[in-house]
Amino acid sequence: MDFHDFEKRIAKVTKMELPGEAVQFKMAPIERLRELNRIAKDKVKAKQAGVLSLFYPSEDFETRLLLILRKTYNGVHSAQVAFPGGKLEKGDTSIEDAALRETEEEVGVSRKYISVIKKLTEIYIPPSNFFVQPFLGITTESPKFVRQEEEVEALIEVALRDFMDDVNITTQTLSTSYAKSMEVPAFKLNGHIVWGATAMMLNEVRELLKMVL
Secondary structure, eight states: OBHHHHHHHHGGGGGSOOOOHHHHGGGSOHHHHHHHHHSOOOTTTSEEEEEEEEEEEOTTSBEEEEEEEEOOOSSTTTTOEEOSEEEOOTTOSSHHHHHHHHHHHHHOOOGGGOEEEEEOOOEEEGGGTEEEEEEEEEOSSOOOOOOOTTTEEEEEEEEHHHHHOGGGEEEEEEOOSSOSSEEEEEEEETTEEEOHHHHHHHHHHHHHHHHHO
16 A cells, blocks of 8 residues: 555544454464463553554555564563564653654664554563553654664564455464463464464554554
């Protein structure tokens, strides 16, 4: 889709109700749902993070969505596809501020070029004990990405048409931090399998876009 057309349509999202957890849970493993139901959501004890679902024009003005591939490290989110973003730090004024700061650090897009369109549904991630607040945003400039090499293995630029295509919703047998050989719902985007919390948040973004595109 031409980005100018996308920009006009996405503005309608600001007045829409969020699809919420019901849509997120469509992309959640059954074991994860059971775990979420067992855990009390205590925000005093859990850590907080903000992430950004960023749409932007390619050089030929086709609409793209940015994801990142995290580095391989000794942690629960090693080598996973994710949104740019990260945890709330002392200098951040809000979760949105944290999402914008981390996006700038990880992929090099300055917050002054990003418009946050909507605050999405918060999600709890049991393995890392984080509440993650996603935001939907756009930048009208074709970004000159600068990858943060210490944390980001690769940038994944997903065409809007591929993101919205039902053929890219699949299932995958994976081993997680809380279950072995588990079949999980997932997106297949640019050759990458996107599952877990990122897939759940993506599904809410996708549902919103289906209402306006």
